Amino acid sequence: MTRNWKSVLPFLISPLLVLAIWWWVSNAGHYSEDILVTPQQVFATLGELSDNGELWLHLQASFNRLLIGFSLGAVVGVLFGIWMAISPRVEAYALPLFQGLRQVPTIALIPILILLLGVDEIFKVIIVFKAASLTVALAAYEATKGVSKSYFEVASIYQLPKTTLYRKLIIPAITPPVFTGLRIAFSRSWTILVAAELLAADSGIGQMMQLGREMFRLDVVMVGVVITGLVGFSIDKLFKWGELRLIPWQHNVRA
Template structure:
C-alpha cells in the first residue's frame, strides 16, 4: 500500500462512518415520524370518532328522555325523515339546487378574486389604488348589502349568485394578493440572475411561492359561499337546503332543520376535500418532498 493510500484510508473510513451514522439517524427520524403519524385508515377512524361519540350521546339522551323531542328529535326520527325525503326525491332536488348556486356563485367569485388579487399582488399601483377599498368592504358582511342589492336585482337567482360570489371573492382576493406579495425576494433575485423573462418569472418563481396562500383563500371562499348560500336561501327562496331549513322551522319540524344542516356540512366537506386534492396536484414538489422524507 502506498503512502498516499495509507494517509487517505483513515479519512475515508471516518467519512464512511459519518455517512452511515447520518443515514441511521435519518432512518430513526423516519421511524419516529411514522410511529407518531397515523396511517390513512387511522386518520379516517380518528376523524369519525368524534361524530360517532356525539351520535351516541344524542341517542342516549333521546332514549332516556333527557331532552324533549320537540327540541331535539331522536336519531330514529331523523332516519325516518331522511328515508322519506330520499324516497320522494325532494332532498336530492334541494341539494341539486343549492349545489348549482354554490358552484356558479363560487366560480364567479373565484374568477374575479384570482384576477383582482393577482393584479393587486403584482402591481403596486393597483394595490395602492384599489386594495384599501377591498379591505374596507371585507369588514362588512355581504348580507348587510342584500337589502340594497334586492332593490336593483330583485330576489331571483342573480341575487344569490352575486352575494355568494361576493362573499367568496373577498378571501380569494386577499389570499392571492398576499401570496404573490410575500414571495421571497431571494427567489425573485434568482430569477433575475438566471435571466428569466416575465412569463418564466411568473410561472417558475411567483406562482409556486403563492400557491399555498391562493388555495387557502379558495378554501375559505368556498366555506363562505356555503354559509352565504344558506342565509340567502333563508332570505328569499322557494327551494334549496336553506329553504328546507326555513320550512322545517316554520312547521316546527326540527328534524328537517337538522337534516338540512347535516347535508350542507357533508356537501361542504366533500367540496373542500376536492379542493385539497387539487391543491396537492398543483404542488408536485411537496409530494416529492414527502416521498424523500
C-alpha cells in the first residue's frame, strides 16, 4: 500500500497545488466572481450539470463526433502512410502536398469548412478526420521508411507473398511508432473538436462553454475547461495502457 501511494503521490502534487492556489486567489477577494469563480462554485455547477443530464448530453455529442472522425482518420492515415512509404511513385506525387497540408493548422480551416459544409455534423467530423489522418499518416510513413531495406531484400529472395510481408514484417515493425502517433492524434483531435464546437455547434462540450460565456456563467465555462482537461488526460493514459498491453515487447526492450 505504501509503495502504491509513493507511485501515485507525484501525479497528485501538481494538481493539488494548482487547486490550492486557485482556491486561495479566488477567495482572497481581489477578483470579482464574474472574473474568477471559486473551485467550490465550479464543483457545485459540475454536480448540477451532471444531475440534470446536460453534461452527459454534451459529452455524448462530442464523443460521437470524436470516435467517428478519429476512426476514419486513423484507418485512412495508416493505409496512406504505408502506401506512400513503399511506393516511390505515390511518394513523389503525394508527399509535397501532404507536407504542405500538414503545416496548415486545422483550426485555420474551420471558416472555410463552415462555408463549404455548413455547421452540421459532417463539419465537425471532417475537422477531426483531418487532425487525425495527417498525424497518423506521418507516423505510419516515417515508421515504414525506418524499416531496414535488408528485410525487404530477404523477403524478395524468398518470394514472400505481399500479405505475409505486411503481416509478418511491416505491421510488427511499425506498430510501436504508429501507436504513439495514434495517441498524439487522438489527443489533438479532441482539442480541435472542442475548438470547433466553440465556434459552430448546437451541442458538445465546446458549445456548453460557449453558452456559458454568452450567459456570463464563468462557472459553466470552467466546468468545460476542467472536463476538457480530464478527458484529454484520460485519453492519453488509456492509450499508454493499451500500448503496454498490446506491445509488451517494446517495454521489455526499453527495460
